[in-house]
Amino acid sequence: MANIKNLKAGLFQQNPTFIQVLGMCPTLATTTNAENALGMGLATLAVLILSNIVVSLIKKWVPKNIRIPIYIVVIASFVTMVDLLMHGYTYDLWKTLGLFIPLIVVNCIILGRAESFASKNSVLDSIYDALGMGLGFTGSLILLGSVRELLGNGTIFGLPIWGDAMKLYVMILPPGAFLVLGMLLAMFNSIGIHNRNKAKAGEKK
Amino acid sequence: MKEYMKTGFILMLFIVISGFIVSLVYVSAKPAIDNAELQAKLKAIKKVLQDSRGEGLLIAQKDIPTSSKELNSAIWDSNESGVVYSNEKSKVYSPVYKYVNSKGQEIYILTVSSIGFGGEVISVVSFVKDKELYFNNLEVISYSQETPGLGANIAEEKVKERFYPISYKGLVNGVKVNKDAGVILSTPEQIKEGKEKGIVQTSDIMTGATITPRAVANSINVGFEYLKSKGVIQ
Numbered sequence: 430m431a432n433i434k435n436l437k438a439g440l441f442q443q444n445p446t447f448i449q450v451l452g453m454c455p456t457l458a459t460t461t462n463a464e465n466a467l468g469m470g471l472a473t474l475a476v477l478i479l480s481n482i483v484v485s486l487i488k489k490w491v492p493k494n495i496r497i498p499i500y501i502v503v504i505a506s507f508v509t510m511v512d513l514l515m516h517g518y519t520y521d522l523w524k525t526l527g528l529f530i531p532l533i534v535v536n537c538i539i540l541g542r543a544e545s546f547a548s549k550n551s552v553l554d555s556i557y558d559a560l561g562m563g564l565g566f567t568g569s570l571i572l573l574g575s576v577r578e579l580l581g582n583g584t585i586f587g588l589p590i591w592g593d594a595m596k597l598y599v600m601i602l603p604p605g606a607f608l609v610l611g612m613l614l615a616m617f618n619s620i621g622i623h624n625r626n627k628a629k630a631g632e633k634k
Numbered sequence: 635m636k637e638y639m640k641t642g643f644i645l646m647l648f649i650v651i652s653g654f655i656v657s658l659v660y661v662s663a664k665p666a667i668d669n670a671e672l673q674a675k676l677k678a679i680k681k682v683l684q685d686s687r688g689e690g691l692l693i694a695q696k697d698i699p700t701s702s703k704e705l706n707s708a709i710w711d712s713n714e715s716g717v718v719y720s721n722e723k724s725k726v727y728s729p730v731y732k733y734v735n736s737k738g739q740e741i742y743i744l745t746v747s748s749i750g751f752g753g754e755v756i757s758v759v760s761f762v763k764d765k766e767l768y769f770n771n772l773e774v775i776s777y778s779q780e781t782p783g784l785g786a787n788i789a790e791e792k793v794k795e796r797f798y799p800i801s802y803k804g805l806v807n808g809v810k811v812n813k814d815a816g817v818i819l820s821t822p823e824q825i826k827e828g829k830e831k832g833i834v835q836t837s838d839i840m841t842g843a844t845i846t847p848r849a850v851a852n853s854i855n856v857g858f859e860y861l862k863s864k865g866v867i868q
Binding site for chain 1: 640641644645648649652653655656659660663664665666667669670671673674776778779781784842
């Protein structure tokens with residue numbers, strides 16, 4: 430039950446993008462379309478799960494004063510592996526995501542979960558936490574990428590939705606990333622406030 | 635002191651183990667990486683060997699390279715620096731391939747690049763020396779830094795088709811996009827005539843993106859300059 434709670438927390442209540450506002454660099458840079466967003470999200474998810482497992486496994490042998498360098502080594506190793514495997518087996522996606530794959534190393538969500546969760550919890554709990562956070566991050570990226578692609582190009586995952594009827598090119602340019610992210614942040618926070626108020630009202634009754 | 639040594643040793647141990655595992659993954663992924671790179675190159679070469687002035691391929695199907703050995707046998711020019719020719723805007727990468735078909739046409743295949751909106755736009759291009767040299771075909775192989783929906787549309791077939799074939803006269807004039815030439819070519823006949831003069835109509839199918847098609851035009855120009863420098867054109 431606690432595992433499911435961890436999973437759901439990452440997806441909604443503690444969503445890394447819209448609630449914790451973490452990992453903004455890849456969020457803003459790779460969400461020019463839904464396909465890139467999905468690729469980046471899945472690559473991050475894989476690294477997050479693997480690093481959480483290893484950090485949880487080695488937690489007893491890691492001296493406290495060098496834990497951060499060791500976590501970075503673990504994360505960088507997995508990112509390099511994912512980069513090599515994507516290069517070999519998903520060549521087109523690897524070319525599209527380019528520099529952003531190596532940059533997963535410095536994604537604060539991964540280091541954040543290693544430090545705040547995996548280093549203090551069991552392997553199974555850490556896997557559920559990574560799944561929740563990773564899927565929450567992937568979902569956020571896909572949502573952002575889909576909205577930007579739809580408004581900017583009239584398509585989602587390359588499939589025409591309204592074609593050339595409306596194309597706001599600014600949405601696929603860097604300012605569009607900030608605009609759409611701002612709107613989605615406002616929407617998620619508004620839902621969060623509404624739910625909290627509802628819960629409070631329920632408690633008073 | 636002892637504590638520092640212990641800490642350093644533990645850190646080193648983690649780094650060595652991680653390095654060993656990464657090297658294992660590298661060794662196992664290397665054949666797949668080499669194959670993916672080769673397949674992408676072969677696909678691009680097959681595309682540019684399609685005859686843009688006629689039907690089918692410029693060389694016999696059996697002569698289309700399918701392995702790195704076959705491809706290497708067609709190398710015409712190469713150097714160790716990786717760049718065989720460059721100007722201030724563009725580069726021609728090593729190696730350059732050459733095929734001669736049954737009609738006696740010489741086909742030169744070059745990997746060229748120029749700077750687009752976000753970085754290098756790399757293309758594989760082919761020039762054919764018949765009675766006169768002409769630009770035959772193009773495949774854009776790297777454009778990942780171009781803006782999706784704008785510059786990245788350069789990879790669409792309908793956009794690439796606008797760049798070929800370009801006659802010798804057009805190459806001598808210098809290939810440019812219609813915006814730089816200050817004209818708009820609206821009918822298929824005008825677009826075809828434009829290519830004879832070296833003017834490529836892109837503003838209608840790449841609205842809002844001028845820099846990326848300009849980079850491709852510059853890439854074609856550097857390829858022509860290179861062939862001229864090598865004495866292919868007297």
